[in-house]
Structure formats: C-alpha cells, structure tokens
Amino acid sequence: MRIPWVLVAAILGSAMTFIDSTAVNVSLPVIQHELHTTAGQTQWIIEGYALFLSALILLGGALGDLYGRKLVFGAGIAIFALASLACAFAGDVSTLIAARCVQGIGGALSTPGSLALISAAYKERDRGRAIGLWSGFSALTSAAGPIIGGWLTQSFSWRYVFVINVPIAIAVVLVLVSRVPESRDDSAVRRIDVIGATLATAGLGLLVYGLIGMNGGRPGMPALVCLVTGIAALAAFVPFECRTPDPMLRYDLFASRAFSVANLYTFLLYTALGGSLYFVPFVLINVHHYTPTAAGAALLPFVFIMVVASRWSGGLVARIGPRTPLLAGALLAGVGFFAYALPGVGGSYWTTFFPAATILGLGGALFVAPLTTTVMDSVRVQHSGVASGLNNAVARTAGLLGVAVLGIVVTTAPSYLRGFRGAMVASALLSLAAAAVAARGLASRARLPAQETTGD
Secondary structure (H helix, E strand, O other): OOHHHHHHHHHHHHHHHHHHHHHHHHHHHHHHHHHOOOHHHHHHHHHHHHHHHHHHHHHHHHHHHHHOHHHHHHHHHHHHHHHHHHHHOOOOHHHHHHHHHHHHHHHHHHHHHHHHHHHHHOOHHHHHHHHHHHHHHHHHHHHHHHHHHHHHHHHOOOOHHHHOHHHHHHHHHHHHHHHOOOOOOOOOOOOOOHHHHHHHHHHHHHHHHHHHHOOOOOOOHHHHHHHHHHHHHHHHHHHHHHHOOOOOOOHHHHHOHHHHHHHHHHHHHHHHHHHHHHHHHHHHHHHOOOOHHHHHHOOHHHHHHHHHHHHHHOOHHHHHOOHHHHHHHHHHHHHHHHHHOOOOOOOOHHHHHHHHHHHHHHHHHHHHHHHHHHHHHOOOHHHHHHHHHHHHHHHHHHHHHHHHHHHHHHHOOOOHHHHHHHHHHHHHHHHHHHHHHHHHHOOOOOOOOHHHOOOO
C-alpha cells in the first residue's frame, strides 16, 4: 500500500521543478522591465539556477544513496520551496539571482532523488511502468509550464510563478513524512567528492560569468580573468576526478564508445536547444508584441508533439538501432532552428512561428526518447542510474553554456531581431554537428555490440 505514494511524491516533486524551469522563461521579459535589469542580469536569473543544478546534480544523487533518498529528496524540496518564496518577495535583481542559485541547490538534491525513490520502491517487473508514468507526468508539466507562467504573469504578477511552488512542496513533504519508506545504498561510497563539486561549480560559474561579461562584444578585464580562471578550474577537475578514489564523475563509463558519442551528441544538441529557447519569449514579447500567455502558448506545438510521439519513438532504437532516429532528429531540429530565423516583424503566428515550433517538435520527438535509450543501452544494467545522471548533467551543463554563448551572438548584433536570427542559425549549425556525430559514431544495428558495454 505504501509504494504508490512513492510515485505520487516523485511526480509532484518533479512537477514542481519542471513547471518552474519552463514557466520562468516566459516571465523574464516582464521581470526585466519591472526590475530594470540589464541583459546580463536577466540571463543570470536563469543561469544562477542552472549553474548549481548542473554542477551539483551528481553530488545530490550520491548524497541520497549515502544518507537516505527520502531524506535528501525532502531536503531538496524544502530548500527549493523556501528559495521560491525568496524569489517571489525579491525586491531587486540581486536578491532574485541569489534566491535562484539556492533553488538550483534544492533542485540538485531533489531531481536525482525522484527516480531513485521509484527504482528502490518498485520491483523490476513494475519499475518500467512506474518510470513511464513518471515520465508522462513530467512531460505534461513541462508542457503546461509556459502556459501557466504566461497566464500568471499576465493576469497577476511574475511573482506568482514562484509562489505556486510552495503548496506543491508542502504536499510532497507531507506524503514523504507519512507514506514513503526510507531507502539507501549500503554499498555507496562513504566519502563525498567535495573538492570535485567545488571545482565543477567554480569552473562553470566563472566560465559563464566571463561569457556573459562578453555581451555586447567588448569584454572587460574582469570578464576575461573569470573566463580564463573558469577554464583552468574545469581543466583541473578532469585529472582530479581521474585520481580520486570516490569520484563524482565516473570516467570509466566513457570507455563505451556509444556512451561517449551519445553524450557528445547531447552536449551539442542541448546547447542549441537550451540556449535558443531562452530567447524565444523575448523576441515574441518585445519584438512581435505577444502577450506573456500567447508567448507561452507559442511553444505548445513543440512540447505537445514530443509528449505524444516520444512513447512511439522510444522503441525505435530496439527496432532499427540508434543512428537513424538520432540522425533524423538532429537534422529536423536544425531545420526547425533555421525556420525560427526566417520571420521578420509582423505576420500571423501560423505562418511564422508555428511551422518552426512544429518542425522542432518533430525533431525532438525523434531524439529525446531514443537518446535516453541509447545511453541506457550503452552501459551495463548496474550502471544505468549513474549513466542517466551523467547524461542529465551533460544536458543541463549544455543548456547553461548555451544561454551564455548565444547571448553573445544576440547582444553583439545591431538589433534584437538580427541577434535572435543569428542565435537560431548558430543553433541550427550545432544541430547539424550533432547529426554528423550520430552518423559517424553510432551503430546502425538494432542492438549495440556487447563489447561496447563497460566493465566494472
């Protein structure tokens, strides 16, 4: 009787973070206007959250295995909710950015815990169905996020985008305390990779700060120093993780060619996806004068197609191998990004942004689920959780860097529309690069060769 409540807690906790991550983007143009923020400060509202989430998500999973998945998941939910309240009552952009950073820490603790709780609670024969339900609800909440964010911003205030997290968090904590059993991994390492987490966070933070400091094309000395220092910290992170006995990053998994190729593909495509979609609400609201609700609804074809088609596309790898769906998905995504670069000022949504969102959605449907399947199939079953966490971290890091890098393209252009078009073209080129990686690096067979799976 207690196991279904695990699924309820995992779905509600994930729904809170998924809604927040997609809803906030639509609110950014209004936040920028009300708080009088610069372009760089507005980027940090997203980047602050993404930085700590991407840098600490692997550490969050390790903490859950060691100290208890329910405990760490609940702590992440509570931190996320308290930080959401701080966001809602922020009187200036500095406070808002700081609160978003704390939200990222909460997300890093709760995000890996949701699936870990499900995996620990369900037997193997029921686990797939439970994860499928979790995935379906996660996709639906992601789809609803832009609409909810746009409606709340337009009808009430952008602050309510953060307030809605609180009642959801209360419900999750009540279910956890009263209905969900604790679980942990008794074989988990007893040491936490604090140095690795510090190097990753500092390296990514300084790198992103330096990239955002290059907005406008005239970086100052502080931005250049941060850029170089960030690169040095990330360079130090790699050999440290190879030497430490309890690494945050499992480099032995990259002995699998398919796993390495899939993660390179992920990095290229999610840099394009995460970076480009950050700027879509701005061009819709500031250039084409959409309302926040309409701007959120403009992305519905993209999300709806992925939700509907992902269940079908997830089985393609078993039937035709990983190469074809990932190649086709990246190519379609590239066409979709090119289509976003075409509209000028004015024109009906149905002839301007609807075709682009639809094509991009078709591409996403072909690469999102097959990519996850490829990652899982490329390693041994006992490493599937770590492999999934690594791929998740790569995707989130790519989105973090994508916003910063494409921000340089947007802000150095003579107008926002031209900058947006440049960012879409850059995203299309990244998608084509991902297609080339899939074409050359992935198997065309229905099953990956046994010698490509990693050992212990």
